[in-house]
Amino acid sequence: MREQITERIRSEVLSQQLPVGTRVREEALAKQFGVSRAPVRDALLQLTSEGLLVAKPNCGMSVAPLPDKAIQPLVVALRKRIESFSLARLFGRFESIDLEAHAEIVGRLKEACQAADLSQVVYYDMAFHRFIIDAADDRQLVSMWLPIVSRMMLNYSRHQNWMESYEEHAAIAEAIRAGDRQLSRRLLLENIL
Amino acid sequence: MREQITERIRSEVLSQQLPVGTRVREEALAKQFGVSRAPVRDALLQLTSEGLLVAKPNCGMSVAPLPDKAIQPLVVALRKRIESFSLARLFGRFESIDLEAHAEIVGRLKEACQAADLSQVVYYDMAFHRFIIDAADDRQLVSMWLPIVSRMMLNYSRHQNWMESYEEHAAIAEAIRAGDRQLSRRLLLENIL
DNA sequence: AAGATTCTCCTTGGATCCATTCGTAAGAAG
DNA sequence: CTTCTTACGAATGGATCCAAGGAGAATCTT
Numbered sequence: 264m265r266e267q268i269t270e271r272i273r274s275e276v277l278s279q280q281l282p283v284g285t286r287v288r289e290e291a292l293a294k295q296f297g298v299s300r301a302p303v304r305d306a307l308l309q310l311t312s313e314g315l316l317v318a319k320p321n322c323g324m325s326v327a328p329l330p331d332k333a334i335q336p337l338v339v340a341l342r343k344r345i346e347s348f349s350l351a352r353l354f355g356r357f358e359s360i361d362l363e364a365h366a367e368i369v370g371r372l373k374e375a376c377q378a379a380d381l382s383q384v385v386y387y388d389m390a391f392h393r394f395i396i397d398a399a400d401d402r403q404l405v406s407m408w409l410p411i412v413s414r415m416m417l418n419y420s421r422h423q424n425w426m427e428s429y430e431e432h433a434a435i436a437e438a439i440r441a442g443d444r445q446l447s448r449r450l451l452l453e454n455i456l
Numbered sequence: 457m458r459e460q461i462t463e464r465i466r467s468e469v470l471s472q473q474l475p476v477g478t479r480v481r482e483e484a485l486a487k488q489f490g491v492s493r494a495p496v497r498d499a500l501l502q503l504t505s506e507g508l509l510v511a512k513p514n515c516g517m518s519v520a521p522l523p524d525k526a527i528q529p530l531v532v533a534l535r536k537r538i539e540s541f542s543l544a545r546l547f548g549r550f551e552s553i554d555l556e557a558h559a560e561i562v563g564r565l566k567e568a569c570q571a572a573d574l575s576q577v578v579y580y581d582m583a584f585h586r587f588i589i590d591a592a593d594d595r596q597l598v599s600m601w602l603p604i605v606s607r608m609m610l611n612y613s614r615h616q617n618w619m620e621s622y623e624e625h626a627a628i629a630e631a632i633r634a635g636d637r638q639l640s641r642r643l644l645l646e647n648i649l
Numbered sequence: 650a651a652g653a654t655t656c657t658c659c660t661t662g663g664a665t666c667c668a669t670t671c672g673t674a675a676g677a678a679g
Numbered sequence: 680c681t682t683c684t685t686a687c688g689a690a691t692g693g694a695t696c697c698a699a700g701g702a703g704a705a706t707c708t709t
């Protein structure tokens with residue numbers, strides 16, 4: 264249940280339904296989701312540790328400001344390193360990968376891009392890459408990957424080129440399905456910017 | 457207060473006072489620290505998101521298993537990238553850095569190494585590197601750096617060579633104080649392994 | 650005697666309540 | 680009129696209470 268609350272708030276932050284700087288109150292979200300303050304509190308705490316929210320003691324939380332442009336190159340480099348590493352490991356256990364689930368995500372991403380639904384686009388874009396992380400290693404890489412990619416998604420720079428973004432992801436998925444390590448790696452690295 | 461609880465539990469995990477696989481109960485820690493379950497709950501949740509603990513729903517938490525040797529090279533590479541980046545940024549705002557505080561940490565690290573106190577050694581080793589992160593950028597890089605370095609500290613490989621570790625850190629601090637970017641970067645990268 | 654089923658207990662997850670603290674606004678004094 | 684002080688309010692942080700779920704042990708049946 265806490266996971267669902269966390270997912271929903273994260274989605275609202277990343278899709279900028281909650282604009283940068285918005286003050287976030289626990290009780291308001293609790294009423295909105297129809298639950299108590301406790302799970303909302305936990306969710307906000309986790310999102311704070313992910314860097315999506317900032318908290319001042321006894322003062323309330325607010326949506327974190329966009330990261331400095333100066334650290335953007337570092338974030339991109341880190342994400343490229345993690346995801347290319349995970350992709351290589353994925354091919355090492357290729358037979359146990361559920362490619363159907365990945366294709367399903369790509370399909371949902373296509374629908375979201377066609378519908379121009381930013382919230383869904385961001386969600387399934389993250390889901391696409393998270394699939395690679397999860398496929399490579401269960402529960403070890405995600406905790407390092409999530410704070411990095413969350414920060415990148417804060418300024419999602421593809422606001423206009425949604426179908427192009429979908430095409431890139433579809434090409435990556437196809438290269439993975441074909442077992443082409445070189446091509447999938449190159450396409451994946453080109454997709455991260 | 458929650459921060460203190462989190463710090464103490466993290467320290468106990470990293471110093472292996474709580475061995476790998478130990479089942480962690482909220483109420484026991486609450487009694488141990490003389491507080492209620494609520495802040496302990498928050499602390500455990502945060503450490504879970506850092507990857508130091510693993511939780512099964514309604515089943516209890518336990519200290520996370522050591523990371524696979526296979527992902528160790530990735531973790532080292534990520535940490536080198538973040539810390540060298542931070543070091544470069546540190547020199548960009550060199551005048552506003554509190555070098556006294558850094559020297560203080562080095563002094564505490566020396567005492568801990570001489571006393572062979574693993575808990576303190578790990579704590580001040582992390583504090584040394586965290587100082588560089590904080591000096592480069594307030595509150596943006598830490599949330600990416602912490603999950604990575606925590607995972608590395610889980611298998612702290614310097615169990616024997618403590619004074620050597622201290623010498624390395626002292627040399628890095630001296631190079632920073634002298635303003636030698638090349639040397640400090642080289643020493644820092646050599647210290648991360 | 651071995652296995653399965655059920656009962657019980659232990660632990661987490663969620664809800665509610667109270668204290669604490671920070672911010673803001675209003676009022677009074679200079 | 681401006682500024683400082685004080686008081687009130689709102690939101691978080693911590694403590695306590697209740698429900699839910701799973702694991703383990705004991706017992707019954709085959």
